[in-house]
Amino acid sequence: xxxxxxxxxxxxxxxxxxxxxxxxxxxxxxxxxxxxxxxxxxxxxxxxxxxxxxxxxxxxxxxxxxxxxxxxxxxxxxxxxxxxxxxxxxxxxxxxxxxxxxxxxxxxxxxxxxxxxxxxxxxxxxxxxxxxxxxxxxxxxxxxxxxxxxxxxxxxxxxxxxxxxxxxxxxxxxxxxxxxxxxxxxxxxxxxxxxxxxxxxxxxxxxxxxxxxxxxxxxxxxxxxxxxxxxxxxxxxxxxxxxxxxxxxxxxxxxxxxxxxxxxxxxxxxxxxxxxxx
Amino acid sequence: xxxxxxxxxxxxxxxxxxxxxxxxxxxxxxxxxxxxxxxxxxxxxxxxxxxxxxxxxxxxxxxxxxxxxxxxxxxxxxxxxxxxxxxxxxxxxxxxxxxxxxxxxxxxxxxxxxxxxxxxxxxxx
Numbered sequence: 001x002x003x004x005x006x007x008x009x010x011x012x013x014x015x016x017x018x019x020x021x022x023x024x025x026x027x028x029x030x031x032x033x034x035x036x037x038x039x040x041x042x043x044x045x046x047x048x049x050x051x052x053x054x055x056x057x058x059x060x061x062x063x064x065x066x067x068x069x070x071x072x073x074x075x076x077x078x079x080x081x082x083x084x085x086x087x088x089x090x091x092x093x094x095x096x097x098x099x100x101x102x103x104x105x106x107x108x109x110x111x112x113x114x115x116x117x118x119x120x121x122x123x124x125x126x127x128x129x130x131x132x133x134x135x136x137x138x139x140x141x142x143x144x145x146x147x148x149x150x151x152x153x154x155x156x157x158x159x160x161x162x163x164x165x166x167x168x169x170x171x172x173x174x175x176x177x178x179x180x181x182x183x184x185x186x187x188x189x190x191x192x193x194x195x196x197x198x199x200x201x202x203x204x205x206x207x208x209x210x211x212x213x214x215x216x217x218x219x220x221x222x223x224x225x226x227x228x229x230x231x232x233x234x235x236x237x238x239x240x241x242x243x244x245x246x247x248x249x250x251x252x253x254x255x256x257x258x259x260x261x262x263x264x265x266x267x268x269x270x271x272x273x274x275x276x277x278x
Numbered sequence: 279x280x281x282x283x284x285x286x287x288x289x290x291x292x293x294x295x296x297x298x299x300x301x302x303x304x305x306x307x308x309x310x311x312x313x314x315x316x317x318x319x320x321x322x323x324x325x326x327x328x329x330x331x332x333x334x335x336x337x338x339x340x341x342x343x344x345x346x347x348x349x350x351x352x353x354x355x356x357x358x359x360x361x362x363x364x365x366x367x368x369x370x371x372x373x374x375x376x377x378x379x380x381x382x383x384x385x386x387x388x389x390x391x392x393x394x395x396x397x398x399x400x401x402x403x
Binding site: 001002003004006007040041042043044045046053056057059060061063064065067070072074075078079081082085086088089092138139207208210211212213214215216218219220221222223224225226227228229230232233236 | 284285287288289291292295296298299302303307309310313314317319320321322324325326327328330335351354357358360364365367368371382383389393397398399400
């Protein structure tokens with residue numbers, strides 16, 4: 001295969017991943033690594049490097065749109081970024097210590113978990129319970145205009161949420177993904193933030209988290225321009241198209257299809273990791 | 279909490295993020311076109327890992343490469359600009375919180391920026 005053909009195929013695959021990721025809200029990064037490793041036979045470390053670059057691009061692009069709507073909470077995001085960026089440094093450090101097999105197996109399990117999470121419905125927004133005193137001190141609250149009235153919220157269980165965010169950051173740095181699934185889990189299930197706030201704030205945080213490990217990846221030589229270039233441009237193009245399409249009707253079906261793809265890739269990653277193919 | 283100041287800060291951040299992503303994508307695209315025009319016929323071996331050349335994994339190496347118009351270095355410059363985009367967002371937040379005299383959040387944002395700089399400084403040598 002010549003370089004032009006290879007780059008075009010990578011670009012096309014990344015475009016589809018970005019498009020599906022944006023339409024289903026699952027993010028494109030999560031399928032890029034398995035696609036590169038399983039289909040293109042690229043070494044796991046190059047795949048992780050290219051994926052992380054695409055994650056920064058899509059997160060920053062989408063966050064630009066979200067902050068204008070005023071749904072993401074800058075203070076909650078910034079506070080939790082202390083945990084995610086520290087975790088990301090640890091994760092990036094671990095990639096050099098842990099074998100490719102172990103990374104592949106972990107990756108597979110995160111894929112299965114993401115698919116499981118996407119199949120559940122958005123939890124009901126709970127009204128304001130007694131606010132966590134730490135949340136009051138740290139100003140971890142806010143409000144947004146709901147359909148009929150202004151919705152106010154305040155974070156619960158801050159230490160546990162912070163701890164989970166550290167884990168999300170570690171996974172992000174280890175696997176080169178946004179790990180939005182874990183971030184959303186920490187924010188809406190543990191900290192009881194409204195679903196809209198947690199999804200947009202999580203997206204907002206992904207770029208900063210990924211930037212923390214990207215420098216380390218670059219120095220280790222994981223970010224290869226020949227791979228990162230088509231992947232970044234493809235995912236960015238695909239997610240921009242996806243965000244502007246907003247075809248609500250078909251999303252449910254798409255989500256099922258995409259989840260099946262994610263489950264298949266997850267099982268294949270675990271299998272390849274165990275049998276030593278990766 | 280000053281919600282009007284927050285709103286202004288959010289708008290400024292949104293514009294900056296958009297600008298950063300478009301700029302870095304444009305640089306990567308230009309580098310990518312050069313790269314493909316000059317590409318060797320066969321795909322390099324990516325199946326086994328060899329760390330990229332020193333000129334592609336240090337900031338000084340990338341800058342030297344860009345001066346020599348090396349296509350791969352131009353792509354890496356775009357990627358460095360992309361990594362800098364969320365860092366600039368944190369800087370903008372520090373400015374915004376300073377205008378609001380929110381000491382707690384100036385400290386929190388500065389800590390995040392410190393962690394990011396540490397990651398890049400370890401990487402960028």
